[in-house]
Amino acid sequence: MTAKSGNRPGEKQLRMAAPRKIVWNTKDPQGMGALVQCYFDYLRTRRFAENTLKQRNCSLYNFYLWLEMRGIRQPREVTRPIIE
Numbered sequence: 001m002t003a004k005s006g007n008r009p010g011e012k013q014l015r016m017a018a019p020r021k022i023v024w025n026t027k028d029p030q031g032m033g034a035l036v037q038c039y040f041d042y043l044r045t046r047r048f049a050e051n052t053l054k055q056r057n058c059s060l061y062n063f064y065l066w067l068e069m070r071g072i073r074q075p076r077e078v079t080r081p082i083i084e
Contacts, residue, residue: 022061032067035075036060 024033036057043053072078 022057030074030076032064032073032075 024036025031026033026037028034039060040053040057043056067073067078070082072082
């Protein structure tokens with residue numbers, strides 16, 4: 001992870017590198033992993049390129065890490081005020 005200047009004064013933005021192999025926990029049907037799996041199943045039915053899928057997976061994983069740092073583990077906990 002590296003820090004760089006954020007958009008707000010005094011705020012640092014983290015740039016996180018995702019691991020080469022991302023394994024989502026899909027045991028909880030209402031958890032992030034299950035929703036991500038459904039999303040990628042949809043993208044595959046729409047014939048998205050494998051490189052696109054990899055990039056989106058990395059981006060979603062970085063978002064997941066950002067949520068984890070804030071103690072957010074369930075999709076229902078993600079609200080507009082948290083993201084803004």
